[in-house]
Amino acid sequence: MPKVPPEKCTKMALNGDEAVAYAVKQSLVDVVAAYPITPQTIIVERFSEFVANGEVHTEFIPVESEHSALSAIVGAAAAGA
Template sequence: MMVPKIPLEKQVKKAVNGDEAVAYAVKQSLVDVVSAYPITPQTIIVEKFSEFVANGEVYTEFVPVESEHSAMSTVVGA
């Protein structure tokens, strides 16, 4: 799926940390399912992306799970 290029005058520059940058990259990837277990060091990534889902900024099925193994199983089944 091709995403239209945003005109330069509508682009926004943001200063973010590495975790937030990953969350924004996932947002731009237009993923269908995110299965996440928020544990250090990726907690900030999961929190930021869950905000995108809650605010309706992305149309992604966000599945919070109780362990890393559950996260893997959810993605395999997706």
């Protein structure tokens, strides 16, 4: 991956949750199944905004519990995501 020159970089002030959401965005994941519950609510909200705005091409599955999130991701992995 080529190095980006400093003049093309954007500096941002983020809290830890927002930084995680941006890291997931840069990871180019195929599927995200998430349940917004403390302490990661901001991560889920911010990443769902990226999906809604078309900033990432990820299948976002809002689920009803952490167990459902795990089940959805296991199914996605079995299907090749």
